[in-house]
Amino acid sequence: MNAARHCRAHSGRTIIERLSTMPTSPVDEQHTSNISYEVLAVIGGTGPQGKGLAYRFAAAGHRVIIGSRSAERAIGTATTIAERIGQSNIVGMTNEQACKEADIVVLAVPFAGHSELVEELAPFLDGKTVVSCVNPLGFDKHGPYGLTVEDGSAAEEAQRLVPGARMVGAFHHLSAVTLWGDSETLEHEDVLICGNDDHAKAAVSRLAQHITGRPGIDAGALRLARQLEPLTSVLISVNKRHKVTAGIRIAGLAHV
Amino acid sequence: MNAARHCRAHSGRTIIERLSTMPTSPVDEQHTSNISYEVLAVIGGTGPQGKGLAYRFAAAGHRVIIGSRSAERAIGTATTIAERIGQSNIVGMTNEQACKEADIVVLAVPFAGHSELVEELAPFLDGKTVVSCVNPLGFDKHGPYGLTVEDGSAAEEAQRLVPGARMVGAFHHLSAVTLWGDSETLEHEDVLICGNDDHAKAAVSRLAQHITGRPGIDAGALRLARQLEPLTSVLISVNKRHKVTAGIRIAGLAHV
Numbered sequence: 001m002n003a004a005r006h007c008r009a010h011s012g013r014t015i016i017e018r019l020s021t022m023p024t025s026p027v028d029e030q031h032t033s034n035i036s037y038e039v040l041a042v043i044g045g046t047g048p049q050g051k052g053l054a055y056r057f058a059a060a061g062h063r064v065i066i067g068s069r070s071a072e073r074a075i076g077t078a079t080t081i082a083e084r085i086g087q088s089n090i091v092g093m094t095n096e097q098a099c100k101e102a103d104i105v106v107l108a109v110p111f112a113g114h115s116e117l118v119e120e121l122a123p124f125l126d127g128k129t130v131v132s133c134v135n136p137l138g139f140d141k142h143g144p145y146g147l148t149v150e151d152g153s154a155a156e157e158a159q160r161l162v163p164g165a166r167m168v169g170a171f172h173h174l175s176a177v178t179l180w181g182d183s184e185t186l187e188h189e190d191v192l193i194c195g196n197d198d199h200a201k202a203a204v205s206r207l208a209q210h211i212t213g214r215p216g217i218d219a220g221a222l223r224l225a226r227q228l229e230p231l232t233s234v235l236i237s238v239n240k241r242h243k244v245t246a247g248i249r250i251a252g253l254a255h256v
Numbered sequence: 257m258n259a260a261r262h263c264r265a266h267s268g269r270t271i272i273e274r275l276s277t278m279p280t281s282p283v284d285e286q287h288t289s290n291i292s293y294e295v296l297a298v299i300g301g302t303g304p305q306g307k308g309l310a311y312r313f314a315a316a317g318h319r320v321i322i323g324s325r326s327a328e329r330a331i332g333t334a335t336t337i338a339e340r341i342g343q344s345n346i347v348g349m350t351n352e353q354a355c356k357e358a359d360i361v362v363l364a365v366p367f368a369g370h371s372e373l374v375e376e377l378a379p380f381l382d383g384k385t386v387v388s389c390v391n392p393l394g395f396d397k398h399g400p401y402g403l404t405v406e407d408g409s410a411a412e413e414a415q416r417l418v419p420g421a422r423m424v425g426a427f428h429h430l431s432a433v434t435l436w437g438d439s440e441t442l443e444h445e446d447v448l449i450c451g452n453d454d455h456a457k458a459a460v461s462r463l464a465q466h467i468t469g470r471p472g473i474d475a476g477a478l479r480l481a482r483q484l485e486p487l488t489s490v491l492i493s494v495n496k497r498h499k500v501t502a503g504i505r506i507a508g509l510a511h512v
Contacts, residue, residue: 192494221493224489224490227402227490230483231483233483237475237480238474238509241476242474250502250503251504253500
């Protein structure tokens with residue numbers, strides 16, 4: 001496990017050693033007996049979506065690192081979440097540190113500046129499972145719409161910039177409001193997952209289960225991120241018209 | 257109502273007169289008391305999706321015209337549906353005739369040849385509510401994917417070719433198998449509707465209600481067809497991986 005490797009590699013008591021020795025709550029252990037205890041970094045973890053995901057992962061017992069350009073802000077958000085869940089299995093660092101320490105890196109950043117950030121972090125993402133939740137959206141007087149992305153999608157852009165990453169697209173449609181809300185399990189929503197690496201997708205599917213109570217749905221190849229990412233524009237449009245917080249559920253999946 | 261106008265305009269007993277005097281079943285009248293009795297043409301009504309939609313609309317009591325390049329094939333499909341539902345409120349005609357006679361025209365045709373067909377039918381679509389269910393999809397060894405459409409989507413292409421049509425995108429995600437299946441109401445699925453004309457969207461929402469038991473969901477402007485159309489590639493991909501017939505349900509809509 002990477003966490004152990006990092007513990008040996010660093011002198012002194014690293015933040016990952018702190019995370020590794022932190023007990024998760026007995027309640028969470030019961031509910032998440034199949035947790036593999038990967039260390040998750042949430043890049044953009046101080047933004048609404050990243051914070052919501054980090055909260056859900058930490059509450060489920062994962063060791064979570066909030067990444068931000070500013071270590072101070074990352075620590076602030078991590079503290080807020082730790083206080084909310086009454087557990088200390090979440091810490092804050094710079095994005096670069098967070099990527100270095102993590103087994104799985106979740107990119108929950110705005111599309112503006114996405115390619116520059118991924119390029120900067122590329123050396124630390126190589127070989128890792130990287131989950132893109134990035135939604136390239138535009139807004140004008142007619143409402144939200146999907147931006148044209150040269151690589152097809154943000155996830156494919158990230159894959160081009162880090163060819164050695166096991167890139168997965170997921171968690172695009174869980175709203176920040178719902179993630180940060182009080183519902184224990186978001187059982188009315190589904191997490192659609194795309195990617196070209198089945199092992200990485202399986203790991204992300206387990207993460208999804210900690211949020212919705214069910215495994216994520218393997219939707220196919222990474223290029224389907226071209227559909228999953230801008231679908232968020234439809235949900236935002238529905239929210240606006242119907243005064244709700246809409247999510248996606250796949251119907252007809254009783255046999256999965 | 258257009259049907260009446262057509263009856264006066266034609267000499268002899270037109271097919272629309274036949275449709276207009278056909279009783280719908282008492283059961284359907286009960287279940288669909290708010291039917292406005294528009295005449296619906298389903299262009300491409302001999303294909304799997306068109307046939308399934310025509311079946312659902314006719315079973316709900318609407319007067320339906322199956323349109324096809326070949327009147328003979330259209331009549332064949334209409335007869336099959338009429339026999340299945342034990343009602344005679346469905347007939348077959350050429351696409352051109354069907355458009356002429358209808359109040360609402362549903363385009364359920366393949367994307368290949370779409371622009372040529374719409375161009376050909378444009379004079380008969382002008383001023384009418386036109387519902388595009390067209391899914392511009394490609395398939396290769398990696399599975400299904402959304403095609404790049406110069407106008408953004410098939411619905412926008414049709415709108416460009418018939419600027420005077422009240423264009424709506426809807427019914428993209430109901431599978432042919434489910435539509436033609438035995439479930440009385442497809443209550444586990446939602447119909448997402450996009451368009452720039454609120455009256456036309458409201459009419460299509462009522463049509464959706466006859467299929468799912470609930471009004472369709474207004475998803476926003478017509479350009480969101482860019483998201484709705486290729487989303488079908490995700491559903492087909494999910495079907496293939498999970499051996500199911502997947503559909504879309506919007507979560508979190510309790511307040512609608």
